[in-house]
Amino acid sequence: MMFRRILLHLLRGNRVRFIVALLALTSGGAVASALINLDLDVTHKLTQEFRSLGANLVISAPQTASLAVTNQGFLDDSILQRIAQPQFAEVTTAPYLYVIAHASSNSGPSVVVAGTWLDRALQLAPWWKITGTSAIPRDDLSHCLIGRNVADSLHLSPGRQLSLNFADRSESLTIAGIVDAGGSEDNQVFVNLPVAQELAGLSGKIELIQLSVPGSPSEINRISERLRAVLPDLQIRPIRQISQAEGTLLHRIRFLIVSTGILILVLTALCILATMAALAMERRRDVGLMKALGGSIQKVVRLFLAEVGILGTAGGILGYILGMTLSIWMGHRVFGASISPRWEVLPITVALMLLVSLAGALPLRLLGNVRPAVILRGE
């Protein structure tokens, strides 16, 4: 009863001191919980970011001496059905069939014609800039996209007709848009798959499938293992340029964020520790007074610990709320996506703040030996 009354009195007694300590604990708790919450989500967000690098796996036939442009054998396009399973739902796929055709006439300049699913190809290559129309469904057989260099060298523009000739076959297409890809795609003409199959006289055939698999390097490995199980006789190879660089970069960035986070956590905790120690030192007078009045030092210490415990818990909870707000805001600001607050961060934050504030009370224990008179004199 008495204990609680003294405690309440203490908490109310010096509001400035209480608020100041609470502020320090809350802001420390906010940074701690925001950092922990962020670390759990940031790798995931960054792997999604790296998907803008495009495909990271390629499926092709084992090499045979064949007529295909890239020297690969052909695949049956029924394979696409086999990949369209729920277990590969997260994978974006686009089939490709390349034909080197003559533009304009049978003796016109050679140009690479890439037959694909135009809607998917655009998804796999978000860095393409397209002038004109880009929305071409995959069953549209009358439109094509042309690379920037093709447009420049053949003087073509959207809306014009382009005829593609291969052997004795010919296709006439309307140019829907011009692709600025900043890569070898600038030299290619993109058509929907059936157009290229008809032009090449290879109905139902494709040359390779590009896949974009989200996730960490180990997840990508798992998906490619599962693909191997479904397609045992095909070659499934990672595009090493992308997959390897992605792995190293993710590792580095995560390591950077984790080590900066730990550094900030430790230093901020020590900083708050100093605040709490200063708060404890202030109690020396109370200790002296209590002792002079015949009270036990344990009681004073208990009182102080209770006060500090309340401070630590309140600071932890407030810090958690503030930290989650901070990390949600950061998610929107930095990644343009929401970072979900996690409940498991709450106990961690509260425990951390309690630990720090209780550790700050340690110097009080040293006061047990001090003679009350000396302290009361204010020395």
Next chain:
Amino acid sequence: MFIRLLRESIIRKLRRNLLTASALLLGMAVATATITVAVDVGDQLAREFRSLGANLLVTPQSDTLPVEIGGVDYRPVSEGAYLQVADLPKLKTIFWRNNILGFTPFLDVPIGLTITNPAGSPTEIRTTLIGTWYRHSVPLADGTSFDTGASITHTWWQIRGQWFAENASQCVVGSSLAASHSIGIGDTLNLSAGGRTETATVTGIVTTGGAEDDAVLCSLSLAQDLAGKPGEFRQLSVSALTKPADALAAKDPNTMTPAEYDRWYCSPYITSIGHQIEQVLPGTQVRAIRRVAETEGRVLARVSLLLWIVTIAALIAASLAVAATSATTVMERRAEVGLMKALGATNFVVGLLFLSEQLLLAIVGGAFGFLAGAVLARELGITVFGVPTSPRLILLPVILVIAILVAAAGSWVPLYRASRFSPAPILRGE
């Protein structure tokens, strides 16, 4: 008198002052370390991103349309324009020459490959010979030399065996080609193109995950001999350290004001480096490999923004903790304030005494905090990137100002409150 008071006050309350100073030290160490890392991280990560390989591609300007799939040019040798190897040292004379980390020329030659199996009869297959540099020393105009090649621009290429030597009849074979035609290390290949033939010994099997897996790679000079194009190549991959594009980089250089143009030219944007390469290699077209450049820019911008926000949040938290320590220690001395006032000191003198004490602590704590933070940032740089972050002296005044502001702000509120009370109740200890 004032100085003696100040000295007495600091020495007598040493323990309490040490506490304030150490809080300041820790808080300012957080600030220094995080700001140093946040400033440096762009440069360090940009270097890491070079493991994605080249981000600029140089091709002849007056060229026929390349028949290019997955990076391999399927055009016959007689078609299209070529670039000169002799011009390459000029790349290291541009304004941002130190940002050019490496460049690799490529010459693709469609060839017939005759494989003589010990058992079977010779068979000829059509494939592509890619002439390039793996590790090549380019002599520069200033007498030094620059080591470059695919080992720098195409770091993900993996070799089993040895890379081909320059000026030797050696080659390496792509892994798919080697597997499907059972070509092994030590075999001799007959390469023929346009009536010329060469023989080359296979020294290794290369895995790239790209079109090179189905091709034969050899030294640039061997491919030039076979193509009959001595000293020439078809395209150049350049790996350059760049700064993420911003509003200025998105502008067309032709419409910029002279001041904007100067700033653009003197910033390592991918477009300005490309422009400078076009200037030293006339007749070329330099294009940014957008897939790499854009992802790099976006990830870099995000990570550094993230780090800045974390830095600012940590700075606020540390400042509040430091201010709280200052406030607590000042509050504890209300009795002293009361005594001074009872003895006739004005609020101004009392405030000045306390503030100068806090100021002194802030300067000492801030300076040591800066040192500690610089050491921590250096260690962090070594652990994360293997390169120490460079300490920035310009941060020292910034940190000192922050420390002084924080300590002053922390002690101002309790001082103000103490000055409003009449001395008697304070001295009575109420």
